[in-house]
Amino acid sequence: MKIINYILTLVIVLLVVTCTKPYTIKFDDIEKRIVVSSFFNSDSLMMIKVVEEASLSDNIKSDFKTIDSALAIIYANNTIIDTAKYTNNGIYYSNFIPNENIIYKINIKKRGFSDATAEDKIPELIKIDTLIRLNNNDEYYNYRIKISFHDPASINNYYLFSVFWLAHYEDMTWWSEANYRTNDPSIGDWLDNSFQVPIFNDELFNGMKYELAFDLHVEDRESSFERGYCYVNLYSISKNMYLYLRSYNQQTPRFGDHLLEDFQQGLMNPIPIYTNVEGGLGIFAGCAVSQDSVLFE
Template structure:
């Protein structure tokens, strides 16, 4: 009886069919990801200068751009309040655009528009409103002290600080709490200098708050911590606690919140990806407004 080897024959047919299915695609559009303008600017009535950070984004595909190629030194950057405008000037030392606020100041309650154009067809715009701070005040500060031993066996005091503030009714407010220890010391040349050491929130919290559940009421910050070790002879014993309450628009709040969540998920393979907030049309980044309420507490 004859035996036929059919396996090679089947493989030959399969190869022939696969070869026959090959066809060059001539209607596929090339996939290209261009750079966008990345804009960061925060404006406040307490500012003495306007500052806008501007650069190009790094393309996700294709050739990686150098730091110099990402810079945008020849853009036209303006900020307008609807009736007048100011043009910012590029500073190569800081890689940012600046304008001193002398005659053209930021005013609470106004809406501002940022416009950026650059060679190559780049254009971006955004608007924000600077909130009022009327009716908002820091009302109460609580502090407590514990004594600890530092790494070298010396005595160190650990301060815990929290503060309360009143919320202005009838408007949706967004807040951020900050604090710093301020003291004076003499530098190498014997000149008296002011130093501000930031106090830190527990677990790196961003200190962001909304008044949606406390309209017109009283809000309380999370606890801040800072340390006081042995005093250097060049440091004055008297110092101050600087409390800063940022009264912000929604853009500032959402951007800072997204930035914090992104930092918390960094390096965690099981964390959900966080999309950075942006209100820049035609680009990426944020243009936001805020106001400030401050308090200085003398400490020993």
């Protein structure tokens, strides 16, 4: 029995010793690509942020390494119409405001990188028809807002909505995100979360009038920022934008600094981030916005 005890002790010691990490997988050995970020619409200049893809070993503390002074050529229906102007911090602006139903293509050239090309268009604007304010039997989410719109038939439509307060303080005004929640069947249970975006498609109401309801928190204090005009935006977004934001939503709430740990523990199946950029990564997509507001005095 003594022999068995000795052997068992040896086995346990070996098992403890074995928790070593003999192999390293190198992260920095990648050919970096251009990452494009642009959601363009018909009420402002096209803004495009261009950065470098980072390796997993790059420590992203402040910002991704921007790509400055690249050549960003913009096409409309395959004809060159503009070269975006570089400002700073990797941000480029077009010299025109995009229109609906034109296919815009961007081609970004920068020495040391493969060309990045992407195209998309602004989808047809779907307008908010009505906005109704109701009282709600909830201590915190004390109002219910209902908006209605008519979804066009025969095409697949994709949406996003957002709710903001226009805040004022002395001479300054700014947008402040509202606190709201919804359990709309198209969106599912959704609680306001600044890192997620409530997107939905017309699978359940294609070609029909649709009413979307959400519960809103409105501060009691009259001086609060969360009073006054509340703006509700309904965005018609392109399929590319929908797919990108869907993957963004899936990865964002769960993953953070612990992504790799969670993943290696088998807790999560991987979520790839959608891209429509050929030769690079990121998103270049169009949207159109319909806005309505309600006053809480």
